[in-house]
Amino acid sequence: MRKLSPSGDSAVERGFRTINMHTKTLTELSRSLRRREFSAEELARHCLDRIARHDPQLNCFITVTEALALEQARAADRAIAAGEGGPLAGVPIAHKDIFCTRGVKTSCGSRMLDNFVAPYDATVVERLAAAGCVLIGKTNMDEFAMGSSNENSWYGPVHNPWNRDCVPGGSSGGSAAAVAARLVSAATGTDTGGSIRQPAALTGLTGVKPTYGRVSRYGMIAFASSLDQAGVLAQTAEDAARLVGAMAGFDPRDSTCVDAPVPDYAAQLEEGVNGLRIGVPREYFDARLDAGVRALIEEALALYRKLGAHTVDVSLPAVPLSVPAYYVVAPAEASSNLARYDGVRYGYRCSDPKDLLDLYTRTRGEGFGAEVKRRIMTGTYVLSAGYFDAYYLKAQQLRQLIADDFARAFREVDVVVGPTSPTPAFTLGAKTDDPITMYLNDIYTIAANLAGLPAISIPCGLVKGLPTGLQIIGPPFAESRLFSAAHAYQRETDWHLRRPSGYE
Amino acid sequence: MEWETVIGLEVHAQLLSRSKIFSGAATAFGAAPNTQASLIDLGYPGVLPVLNEAAVRMAVKFGLAIGAQIAPRSVFARKNYFYPDLPKGYQISQYELPVLKGGSIEITLDDGARRRVALTRAHLEEDAGKSLHEDFHGCSGIDLNRAGTPLLEIVSEPVLRSAKEAVAYMKTLRTLVRYLEICDGNMQEGSLRCDANVSLRPSGSDRLGTRAEIKNLNSFRFVEKAINYEIERQRDVLEGGGKVVQETRLYDADRDETRSMRSKEEANDYRYFPDPDLLPLAIDPALVDSVRRSMPELPDAKRERFELEHGLSTYDAGLLTASREMADYYETVVRELGGDAKTAANWVMGDLAGALNRDGQEIGASRVTATQLAGLLKRVRDNTISGKMAKEVFEAMWAGEGDADAVIAKRGLSQITDAGAIEALVAQVVDANPKQLEQYRAGKAALFGYFVGQVMKACGGKANPQQVNALLKAKLGEPQA
Numbered sequence: 001m002r003k004l005s006p007s008g009d010s011a012v013e014r015g016f017r018t019i020n021m022h023t024k025t026l027t028e029l030s031r032s033l034r035r036r037e038f039s040a041e042e043l044a045r046h047c048l049d050r051i052a053r054h055d056p057q058l059n060c061f062i063t064v065t066e067a068l069a070l071e072q073a074r075a076a077d078r079a080i081a082a083g084e085g086g087p088l089a090g091v092p093i094a095h096k097d098i099f100c101t102r103g104v105k106t107s108c109g110s111r112m113l114d115n116f117v118a119p120y121d122a123t124v125v126e127r128l129a130a131a132g133c134v135l136i137g138k139t140n141m142d143e144f145a146m147g148s149s150n151e152n153s154w155y156g157p158v159h160n161p162w163n164r165d166c167v168p169g170g171s172s173g174g175s176a177a178a179v180a181a182r183l184v185s186a187a188t189g190t191d192t193g194g195s196i197r198q199p200a201a202l203t204g205l206t207g208v209k210p211t212y213g214r215v216s217r218y219g220m221i222a223f224a225s226s227l228d229q230a231g232v233l234a235q236t237a238e239d240a241a242r243l244v245g246a247m248a249g250f251d252p253r254d255s256t257c258v259d260a261p262v263p264d265y266a267a268q269l270e271e272g273v274n275g276l277r278i279g280v281p282r283e284y285f286d287a288r289l290d291a292g293v294r295a296l297i298e299e300a301l302a303l304y305r306k307l308g309a310h311t312v313d314v315s316l317p318a319v320p321l322s323v324p325a326y327y328v329v330a331p332a333e334a335s336s337n338l339a340r341y342d343g344v345r346y347g348y349r350c351s352d353p354k355d356l357l358d359l360y361t362r363t364r365g366e367g368f369g370a371e372v373k374r375r376i377m378t379g380t381y382v383l384s385a386g387y388f389d390a391y392y393l394k395a396q397q398l399r400q401l402i403a404d405d406f407a408r409a410f411r412e413v414d415v416v417v418g419p420t421s422p423t424p425a426f427t428l429g430a431k432t433d434d435p436i437t438m439y440l441n442d443i444y445t446i447a448a449n450l451a452g453l454p455a456i457s458i459p460c461g462l463v464k465g466l467p468t469g470l471q472i473i474g475p476p477f478a479e480s481r482l483f484s485a486a487h488a489y490q491r492e493t494d495w496h497l498r499r500p501s502g503y504e
Numbered sequence: 505m506e507w508e509t510v511i512g513l514e515v516h517a518q519l520l521s522r523s524k525i526f527s528g529a530a531t532a533f534g535a536a537p538n539t540q541a542s543l544i545d546l547g548y549p550g551v552l553p554v555l556n557e558a559a560v561r562m563a564v565k566f567g568l569a570i571g572a573q574i575a576p577r578s579v580f581a582r583k584n585y586f587y588p589d590l591p592k593g594y595q596i597s598q599y600e601l602p603v604l605k606g607g608s609i610e611i612t613l614d615d616g617a618r619r620r621v622a623l624t625r626a627h628l629e630e631d632a633g634k635s636l637h638e639d640f641h642g643c644s645g646i647d648l649n650r651a652g653t654p655l656l657e658i659v660s661e662p663v664l665r666s667a668k669e670a671v672a673y674m675k676t677l678r679t680l681v682r683y684l685e686i687c688d689g690n691m692q693e694g695s696l697r698c699d700a701n702v703s704l705r706p707s708g709s710d711r712l713g714t715r716a717e718i719k720n721l722n723s724f725r726f727v728e729k730a731i732n733y734e735i736e737r738q739r740d741v742l743e744g745g746g747k748v749v750q751e752t753r754l755y756d757a758d759r760d761e762t763r764s765m766r767s768k769e770e771a772n773d774y775r776y777f778p779d780p781d782l783l784p785l786a787i788d789p790a791l792v793d794s795v796r797r798s799m800p801e802l803p804d805a806k807r808e809r810f811e812l813e814h815g816l817s818t819y820d821a822g823l824l825t826a827s828r829e830m831a832d833y834y835e836t837v838v839r840e841l842g843g844d845a846k847t848a849a850n851w852v853m854g855d856l857a858g859a860l861n862r863d864g865q866e867i868g869a870s871r872v873t874a875t876q877l878a879g880l881l882k883r884v885r886d887n888t889i890s891g892k893m894a895k896e897v898f899e900a901m902w903a904g905e906g907d908a909d910a911v912i913a914k915r916g917l918s919q920i921t922d923a924g925a926i927e928a929l930v931a932q933v934v935d936a937n938p939k940q941l942e943q944y945r946a947g948k949a950a951l952f953g954y955f956v957g958q959v960m961k962a963c964g965g966k967a968n969p970q971q972v973n974a975l976l977k978a979k980l981g982e983p984q985a
Binding site: 099100106108113116118119120122217218219220221222224225226252253254255256332333335336338339340342344345346356360380383384385388392 | 543546547548549550551552553554555582584586588591592593594646773775776777780781782783
């Protein structure tokens, strides 16, 4: 290791070291910062430069927090110099604009909150800041996390760095595109029906949705409270393990957050897959699955077998019903969660309301986009007197059946593996006129949310030049197993290290 | 036709927890608008509710007091409707699975008869804020200090038969929640308020008639007047051949009438569903046991004990147990006095209650403490002062002149009990009134009072009256028949 002396550091040497900072994983960056190969401030400025260069084409960011980033970076540099600082000191990340960030606009991708500056930090924001992460900006997303393409944002669509005519997936599309284009080293996301895993799959990233209750939801703007879970989009399973380790843990401010110790995920990465029993659910290989994607999933399963894992056919018969169950439960909760946006206390308010009803109808009519309104109406309908039993109760029963299916499978296997998304990224606008087709993007991801299970998506190859994701689902609180299984795959492959051209 | 009135009450009791039911904000009344509302109470994006255990303990306490079933598992649900003082667009309440089911409360009617009122359920919920329509021109003010205050909604079965019964029930309930220290019972500030469901049916029928719900009655007087108005109104409708409409009505105290607010057709569909932000409320037997150990003696038990152990009449015992503070005050006086329960009772219900009433004070803040009153009564018992002097001393104590002994010393009020001294006084008076003595001895017995008065006048009222009587009698002898 070369010892650094700031005085003997020529501009050329420095330039050589810093020009490719973005090609490093979060784990590597953290190591380099500790070795003081470059400073957190240099790294933050590098990210800001790349955003200035690339984001006009990609539209990943709703807000770039330049001043805050430089301030946090300098604080990280001081901490590192003093031999202190959190485990992630100086690492540049972005937050999905669904996480309340004190003093920073937190829009949730909606006109409704375009003027909303959060007065407090979400627990996730607080914990990653405490770990030393430097916040570069807040990322674009489908409005209120409702969407699978990031085309439902008030701030316009996000473009996929692998092909800018394509969607990056959603709803955490801004986070996905920002990490895929290496504008930041990793980003947070939220996953209600696949909103981390599907965009991770479509942009070649490692995306993890932890067990429901593993990460606090406090400060994360609610879409469907019983399904929402915070997670990350990162370059590698190792990076994801470090970030989730910093985010997870009990929070007394969230009653649904589970009080269970957080394992040292990064320390357990090398567990390997020898003897791992992998369940392959036949329901995940139906006619909707793209042939190219299917071939890559089968290749990945073959690799796992080569590494000592066993694959076992399993059946999850209720899982094909997850989409209808989800599109009752999620809109029902959303219709209630979004009732607070009424123009009274904060956020958008229509101009010159003539009375209370006018205030409500125009504020909500003008403040929400079409997909949000569609779901509020659906949710209001399914909760209405006379329909509640037929929809909401029935959907809850389905949800139980789906959870039971997984519980049964996990008596025989350690993880369940399948595709994350039926197809690679599709063209912008291709599905915007047909909500049902759009909803079917999430057929393989939704079940994990309904059952509250942890799941990870990792890149497993390219179809026509576009990334594809392999999904690994585990029993509750088996994040460690998911990280080590993903890590074992990533040691043997380099799909996760491929970068889209133009963003090298 | 004869009509029978059927009334059921839904009473909202604000629980006396220091912080709100789902946030850490304070619950005190009267703060400047919107200063006691946290981001959670304001329904900010991203915030989540966390249940306050103090509110749960209070609900359990109430459940134990009325013999309700305490649900081992109950569920918070969202009641969805839009209103500017409802920040989240829904109220967190309990719907299908409330924390308490059943139980009953015994009430005493005006004629002394006692009657048991069955309860349907009681559930925990959060209060909304307040809309202020009066003080702002062309717009409404919203004060969210009250938003998130814990409420226990106590629902009775439709078993009350008159406005008087409804008031008796309300009063008993108020006494009970105050005894339990779970609600201050302050109706004016809205800590205890009630919705009354009123219907009529032909006497003898066992089918319920169509009801109207009168909202937000915040005094006993309004409960009585609103129900009586409503009974008359419905009787007029029914006897005129009409039908009562199921609706929500408001009582206008100024005009003493109820007015329609909204009918069933316009009623909200509240779209209740379990709140996914809160886990089901699990109450384990250990919690119930720990609350049971903290239970105070309840009014009925106290009343019986006062009758049995203190030998008080049912009426006196009832009056003294009407509030826990009054009962505690009375018991302190008895304890410090070491007996003389009847004397203590008479003073508490008489002079003390009178003084409190006159100055509009609560017994908890009485200017004369129970210990001070006991000190005064001791001086009566040991004959330092007479009962009549005691009243004067009490007034002086009330005026802040100090303890009984201090007042007696300062005013030189101690009684003359020296028989020799009194005898001398008697002799002096008798000698000075020969004419009256003659008349008395001639048979004018009523003049005895004149001699007593002269003796008392001569000593400035300080001589012990019993001794004066006895010695005068001995001196004067019996009047001639």
